[in-house]
Amino acid sequence: SYEQILFALADGVARITLNRPERLNSLTDVMRGEISRALDEARASAGLRGVVITGAGRGFCAGQDLADRKPLPEGQRRDLSEGLRTGYRPLMERLRSMPAPVVCVVNGVAAGAGMSFALACDVVFAAESAKFVQAFSKIGLVPDMGGSWFLPRLVGEGRAMGMALFGETLTARQAADCGLIWRCVPDADLQQTLDEVSATLAGAPTLALAATKQALRASGGNTLMQQFDLEAELQRAMGYTDDYLEGMRAFAEKRPPRFTGR
Ligand code: T3D
Known part of the structure; x- marks a missing residue:
């Protein structure tokens, strides 16, 4: 309390x-x-x-x-x-x-x-x-x-x-x-x-937002080349999330996505 x-x-x-x-x-x-x-x-x-x-x-x-x-x-x-x-x-x-x-x-x-x-x-x-x-x-x-x-x-x-x-x-x-x-x-x-x-x-894709924060925050101390590496690493992880799968399905089905944050 x-x-x-x-x-x-x-x-x-x-x-x-x-x-x-x-x-x-x-x-x-x-x-x-x-x-x-x-x-x-x-x-x-x-x-x-x-x-x-x-x-x-x-x-x-x-x-x-x-x-x-x-x-x-x-x-x-x-x-x-x-x-x-x-x-x-x-x-x-x-x-x-x-x-x-x-x-x-x-x-x-x-x-x-x-x-x-x-x-x-x-x-x-x-x-x-x-x-x-x-x-x-x-x-x-x-x-x-x-x-x-x-x-x-x-x-x-x-x-x-x-x-x-x-x-x-x-x-x-x-x-x-x-x-x-x-x-x-x-x-x-x-x-x-x-x-x-x-x-x-x-209702947000929470993992993507967490990774986005991470990328933006890291940018100040990174060169562009380092940032490319970081983006690739983070995007790789995002490709395996439920929310990305859902985002792609929702797009194909022309409906709003139902993100679960996983
Ligand atoms: O000490 C350390 O550990 C170091 C760390 C420091 C970190 C800091 O944050 S230092 C900066 C501290 N803050 C200030 O200096 C701001 C002081 N307050 C003001 O300048 C004004 O109150 C405001 C600009 C924020 C708002 O003005 P206004 O006119 O809208 O309100 P007011 O009438 O000044 O305040 C209303 C009441 O809140 C008033 O009490 P009263 O007269 O009704 O009994 C006022 O004294 C009280 N109050 C406002 N700020 C503080 C406060 N009381 C305690 N601490 C405050 N910071």
């Missing part, structure tokens, strides 16, 4: 909802631990088809809970590295190694580590009223939870620098326009987006 998140599993799709709305779902030690545990539970469940992450209330996630970081008396300093190693990193390792697709539906503001969290997911949808802010520089910190790695890869170094150094707020529309996220949707359609994304993942 969970205290600070909601976890549900339906039709093979796990839904994790950050659930401390009065604090804009800012991250506590407990919440980080619970998200990690939920990702483990999802991954261990039979026939997982995908993971959807969202937030309760008007915010998605305001980053580190600053109530846990009370100002220190003069002369004292805080070592922040331990929390990154033992709290943030284990969560991110689980998120990034999830074979099934992970979709984030950003319902409201995503700030600091909350923004990194969203960007770590494979695909990000955001409500039109949601905002993205690299809050770190405003409190004298550096982007963490992988933010310094994701940002330049998603939008290029020029935009990443602007976002991270100035910490200006981006609207969901701006985020979608510069390629930071996949899609900006009207607020009124957010619940429908959650349901549609879940249904899409539940």
Whole structure:
């Protein structure tokens, strides 16, 4: 059972909802631990088809809970590295190694580590009223939870620098326009987006999507020739799946495929 998140599993799709709305779902030690545990539970469940992450209330996630970081008396300093190693990193390792697709539906503001969290997911949808802010520089910190790695890869170094150094707020529309996220949707359609994304993942050729993630992720460190090799290896494996067989049958029979994720 969970205290600070909601976890549900339906039709093979796990839904994790950050659930401390009065604090804009800012991250506590407990919440980080619970998200990690939920990702483990999802991954261990039979026939997982995908993971959807969202937030309760008007915010998605305001980053580190600053109530846990009370100002220190003069002369004292805080070592922040331990929390990154033992709290943030284990969560991110689980998120990034999830074979099934992970979709984030950003319902409201995503700030600091909350923004990194969203960007770590494979695909990000955001409500039109949601905002993205690299809050770190405003409190004298550096982007963490992988933010310094994701940002330049998603939008290029020029935009990443602007976002991270100035910490200006981006609207969901701006985020979608510069390629930071996949899609900006009207607020009124957010619940429908959650349901549609879940249904899409539940009916997807899950092994192919896992291999697709693997290929796209590997591309940054591969030459084109290495990528050809990887594609051939992955495509070989796909050729033996039930879903490929079904995809070919459905095409020949002019009907939508019924993928089982195997
Ligand atoms: O410390 C380490 O371990 C290092 C790791 C750091 C990782 C990080 O994430 S650092 C960055 C931490 N996050 C921030 O600096 C963001 C702080 N919040 C904001 O800048 C703003 O709240 C937002 C831009 C996110 C939203 O603004 P707005 O105007 O929509 O809402 P608000 O009124 O500021 O916030 C609503 C309430 O949530 C408010 O409480 P109140 O006044 O109603 O009692 C506010 O204090 C609280 N809240 C917002 N963010 C946090 C928070 N409480 C605790 N921690 C927060 N991060």
